[in-house]
Amino acid sequence: MIGVEARTSVAPELATKTETQLAGIWHVIVLNDPVNLMSYVVMVLRKVFGFNDTKSRQHMLEVHEAGRSMVWSGEREPAEAYAHTLHQWHLTAVLERDETD
Amino acid sequence: MKRIEVRLSVTVVAPLLDVIREMAESLSDNLAVPLQIDDLDEVMSETWVSELQTAQNAELDLLLGMFDEEFFRDGAIQLDEDNADRVIRACAAVRLRLRSERLADMDETMLERGDVAMNELPESRRNVFMCYLFLATMQELIIQHLEMGSPKS
Secondary structure, three states: OOOOOOOOOOHHHHHHHHHHOOOOOOOEEEOOOOOOOHEEEEHHHHHHOOOOOHHHHHHHHHHHHHEEEEEEOOOHHHHHHHHHHHHOOOOOOEEEEEEOO | OOOOEEEOOOOHHHHHHHHHHHHHHHHHOOOOOOOOOOOOOOOHHHHHHHHHHHHHHHHHHHHHHOOOHHHHHHHHEEEEHHHHHHHHHHHHHHHHHHHHHHHOOHHHHHEEEEEEOOHHHHHHHHHHHHHHHHHHHHHHHHHHHHOOOOOOO
């Protein structure tokens, strides 16, 4: 009984902590790599995010010149889905929590 | 359905296939771009890696499968809208692997511009670099062809 009580008191706390850690707004960031072609990055951003050509090129140039570009912001779950898709296209993507909220 | 037929020189491309095969083998249990998502739980992370690896391997098989009997007979490879995305991704995976495994010591700007004196490279290295350029050319060709059929904003 003691063991069970201990587990039930710890688990919700952990769950709450994880939920809190993942709550809020998340940014999907594409990082530069020295291999993928500019035209390839533009095409991928168009396909994945539905950007028009101009917006896609702006992000590609930001990645190329600044080393990173924030391509999407929102809840954690869709952010993860976008990051997964970008990895499928072999672009390096990371998720960063918005620290301004 | 839109189809692309690319005609290549068998003499030039055939030696590059060994390089592609070698990289595909080294990618069989490695992602071309390692996952860098923090805070993913362990199960989710394993699932992601497994899914990405399975897709990557299938795409590399597709790329290698294009160089079939027809290619060795008349230099032709066939692409269509269904497989173009997967082929272009496989090209990216092999190029990333070539860069990290075989061209890591080459200057980034030189590689980006293709500004490399081929004659000064040893023969084994020449094929590696040729393969890197060849796959980029394939990607450009496919992208240009696909763009011709899609509306631009």
